[in-house]
Amino acid sequence: MTSTSPAATSATPAPAARPRRHRPAAGPIPDFDVVIIGAGSAGLSAALVLGRCLRRVLVCDGGAPRNAPSPAVQGFFTRDGTKPAQLLKLGLHELERYATVEVRTARVTAIVRQGKQFELTAEGETGRSRTFTARKILLATGVEDELPPLDGMRELWGTGVLHCPYCHGWEVRDQPLAVYGQGKTATGLALLVSRWSRDVVVCTDGPGNLTTNARRRLRQQGIQVREEPITRLEAGPKDSVRVVFETGEPLARRAVFLHAHQHQRTNLAELAGCRLTSKGAVWVDKNTQTSQPGIYAAGDTTPGTQQAILAAAQGAQAAVHLNEQLTREECPK
Ligand SMILES: Cc1cc2nc3c(=O)[nH]c(=O)nc-3n(C[C@H](O)[C@H](O)[C@H](O)COP(=O)(O)OP(=O)(O)OC[C@H]3O[C@@H](n4cnc5c(N)ncnc54)[C@H](O)[C@@H]3O)c2cc1C
Structure with a gap:
């Protein structure tokens, strides 16, 4: 996965030339509306929906998806039997037309709340760390099986x-x-x-x-x-x-x-103070928000049945909730 420059991947006008959209109410403008951590089915699906909402999105991914050892993703509507890497390649390819979505190969190592926004630290392939600010975060980091x-x-x-x-x-x-x-x-x-x-x-x-x-x-x-x-x-x-x-x-x-035991792929949710269920999943409310306001979660990370198409659906659902929450904040009563 390589980082994509919005300008290089789309013919859409540069941000300055676009008509003014909703803006955050006050305070410094963060780098992104949403940072999505994890580019599996949940993360890529969320990025697609948020891109289509013209949201400024950064997707960070630092490794392979859970099903990487498997020869194929089965039971995924229209993609039954596709290789796991190919499924994600298709997802990444679809994102290329959305100029406001950036994808980086980077492992997020820290999330710090700073007033109404978050600062994230991400370590790239060369080991260099960078920080980004975001209004909201989506954890789509998946789980690891304990064999x-x-x-x-x-x-x-x-x-x-x-x-x-x-x-x-x-x-x-x-x-x-x-x-x-x-x-x-x-x-x-x-x-x-x-x-x-x-x-x-x-x-x-x-x-x-x-x-x-x-x-x-x-x-x-x-x-x-x-x-x-x-x-x-x-x-x-x-x-x-x-x-x-x-x-x-x-x-x-x-x-x-x-039926293998499993644990969260990263301890970011715990470090950020998100509540975990007794089985170790990241608790979310009906709007896919964790117990920490502004931090959302989707896919295997959260409780429930684990399948790639369900993770994709939860990613899309989280994206809708994120966009609606951001819109509420931008259009106060
Ligand atoms: C062997 C196997 C075969 C499977 N086969 C099928 C199948 O045929 N059909 C099916 O529907 N489901 C299958 N599944 C289940 C499916 O893999 C999961 O339900 C699906 O991958 C969940 O998607 P996700 O986006 O939640 O997580 P994942 O696909 O695991 O993606 C999470 C991503 O987050 C990244 N990440 C984690 N932490 C960080 C961090 N700190 N910073 C940056 N990135 C991070 C990971 O590297 C990963 O790329 C299989 C699972 C296994 C184990």
Whole structure:
């Protein structure tokens, strides 16, 4: 991702030649109306809507999206099967016509409230830090998955080890599958995955912590349970995965599903004093605003179902709320 100069990417007149639009009520004019942190589905979608509102927007992104290890984004209306990098490339390309939107490869490291605006520090690719001021901030920074420390898990993540049957169940339908995990989480996931395959084995990697009722429900659906400790996962022939146990026969599967724990990709929300839910998501109100006025959040960062198209929708929703709040501030009663 390269930084784009508004003048270089559009034939629209320079800002000075444009008719005067709404202005912030008073005080110094910040560099941007909104700084969006994160250029995944949520951030790029928000930037598009804000660009179309002629808002001065800076999008900063400092890394790969969550689904980078995956060969394709599935279930995204009109883009089913597109490579993750290609989806974002299309999003960035669309932004080029909006002269008021700037995109930078930079990791935001600090947000400081200064009266009615914010000062952000962002570290670019060369390691040089710059500061920007903004009236509002949108956190679209996503989450990071915490994989169990099992050999082969990280290497197969996104290809043989899958996080979600809604995203990848169809690709492995009617093939032998496994679910890795224990207790209620593994039971729920295994019952869900059994929609896509009649051959599902739960691998608990030691005691499964399964209640009698859970075992009965799994049995009813023909789902087996293997509780032997696992040594490693290996890539097998023809895109298969081998679950290698400490004792007993290895298990060949097309894929292993796993409900991984996750944490916020950055601690910016916490540093800025935003409230987190008990599960570690950034709490937002119905207008996508966090507990800190002026700081909004969208996408996987926030509570709820995590899918690229939902993140994009939340980004668009946040953009509308941001523009309406800015407009209210510019047009006081
Ligand atoms: C392996 C895998 C496969 C998946 N497959 C699918 C699928 O097929 N279909 C589907 O709908 N969903 C899929 N998902 C879920 C999907 O990836 C997420 O729901 C989606 O990426 C969320 O978008 P987002 O914009 O909220 O976050 P992300 O896409 O994670 O984007 C967040 C961005 O913020 C940047 N960032 C973070 N901190 C900073 C900072 N401090 N400064 C600057 N930038 C920062 C990150 O580098 C990243 O680019 C998959 C997930 C995984 C793990």
